[in-house]
Amino acid sequence: MSVRGEAGWRGRRVFLTGDTGFKGSWLALWLAELGAEITGYALPAPTQPSLFEEARVGELIRHIDGDIRDLAALEAAMAEAQPELVLHLAAQPLVRLSYSEPVETFATNVMGTAHLLDAVRRTPSVRAVICVTSDKCYENREWVWPYRENDPMGGHDPYSASKGASELVVSAYRRSYFSDPSGPLIASVRAGNVIGGADWALDRLIPDIVRALAAGQRPLIRSPGSVRPWQHVMEALGGYIVIAERLLAGDASVATGWNFGPADDDTRPVGWIVERMLERWGLPVDAWDKPEGPQPHEATLLKLDCSKARNELGWRPAMNLPQALDAIVDWHRSVDGGEDARAATLRQIAAYREVADRTRAWAI
Numbered sequence: 351m352s353v354r355g356e357a358g359w360r361g362r363r364v365f366l367t368g369d370t371g372f373k374g375s376w377l378a379l380w381l382a383e384l385g386a387e388i389t390g391y392a393l394p395a396p397t398q399p400s401l402f403e404e405a406r407v408g409e410l411i412r413h414i415d416g417d418i419r420d421l422a423a424l425e426a427a428m429a430e431a432q433p434e435l436v437l438h439l440a441a442q443p444l445v446r447l448s449y450s451e452p453v454e455t456f457a458t459n460v461m462g463t464a465h466l467l468d469a470v471r472r473t474p475s476v477r478a479v480i481c482v483t484s485d486k487c488y489e490n491r492e493w494v495w496p497y498r499e500n501d502p503m504g505g506h507d508p509y510s511a512s513k514g515a516s517e518l519v520v521s522a523y524r525r526s527y528f529s530d531p532s533g534p535l536i537a538s539v540r541a542g543n544v545i546g547g548a549d550w551a552l553d554r555l556i557p558d559i560v561r562a563l564a565a566g567q568r569p570l571i572r573s574p575g576s577v578r579p580w581q582h583v584m585e586a587l588g589g590y591i592v593i594a595e596r597l598l599a600g601d602a603s604v605a606t607g608w609n610f611g612p613a614d615d616d617t618r619p620v621g622w623i624v625e626r627m628l629e630r631w632g633l634p635v636d637a638w639d640k641p642e643g644p645q646p647h648e649a650t651l652l653k654l655d656c657s658k659a660r661n662e663l664g665w666r667p668a669m670n671l672p673q674a675l676d677a678i679v680d681w682h683r684s685v686d687g688g689e690d691a692r693a694a695t696l697r698q699i700a701a702y703r704e705v706a707d708r709t710r711a712w713a714i
Contacts, residue, residue: 365437366390370390370402372544373583376401376587377439401691436479479534479537481516483517492651542578544583547680563627568637569639571639581671603662611654612671630679
């Protein structure tokens with residue numbers, strides 16, 4: 351049975367971990383708008399403010415306060431929800447925090463993924479699982495070539511290593527427990543550096559810039575020469591929805607790893623992003639400072655090869671980087687000007703879906 355479009359999502363039972371986070375809240379709003387019945391499982395919102403609270407996401411879904419490091423609680427919540435689709439977004443998502451909290455990072459990102467998949471083993475209703483990892487799961491060789499899905503996993507810092515290890519956990523569970531064609535289909539997805547309105551996390555470039563500018567301060571920029579695959583959060587989430595629809599339709603060919611990133615010319619250095627954000631705020635492009643002293647190691651060059659998604663899914667980006675930055679500024683200025691946060695988010699999702707349909711990126 352087809353699950354594409356709103357009719358296919360209406361009433362579909364979804365178990366979403368990490369629903370209180372930045373990406374999880376955007377995805378919960380999107381899927382709720384499509385008509386899905388969502389059970390969210392996560393710790394309280396990791397930032398103040400948060401999109402989860404500002405957009406009142408808890409009014410649209412059933413949310414359970416829970417820790418993915420607690421296997422018994424996770425199993426009980428999933429057994430009660432009886433989902434058809436599991437979307438695993440809960441994580442410790444910050445590179446710099448992983449340096450100060452390495453054990454928590456590995457426990458959350460690695461054992462949390464193992465707990466999630468073990469709970470799936472004991473929940474017969476589950477037909478499809480998507481585990482969200484990161485573009486940083488690859489062994490970064492600091493080369494100019496983009497990483498493909500069959501490149502080795504790795505990681506210099508605890509966060510990156512934990513995401514590479516999470517991919518190995520997914521692969522092991524897929525081959526050990528979910529190889530039966532009648533069982534759940536499992537995919538992992540690796541997005542680029544996602545950006546968007548309502549991200550208030552610490553030690554992320556766009557939120558740090560927005561916070562500084564809103565306070566009338568000069569942003570502190572650690573690594574202006576570092577290159578990242580920047581993309582709006584809706585690009586990544588749209589890709590996840592495509593994968594989910596294919597898995598729920600029983601397409602075993604997509605039960606593997608997938609990259610979702612920007613077009614090649616949107617893989618830009620940090621300094622380029624900073625200058626464009628300052629321009630959009632009406633400030634000089636050099637109105638930023640660099641922090642003093644040594645900084646923890648972070649990769650300087652990272653690109654994703656998304657040809658597999660283009661060729662096998664028909665997926666391609668529907669927004670370029672300047673449009674993504676415009677959308678971020680629009681979201682914050684609109685909400686700061688009085689627009690309801692949920693309305694602003696759903697407005698942008700609706701506009702994105704229309705553009706995606708028109709450019710034939712996909713139909714969602």
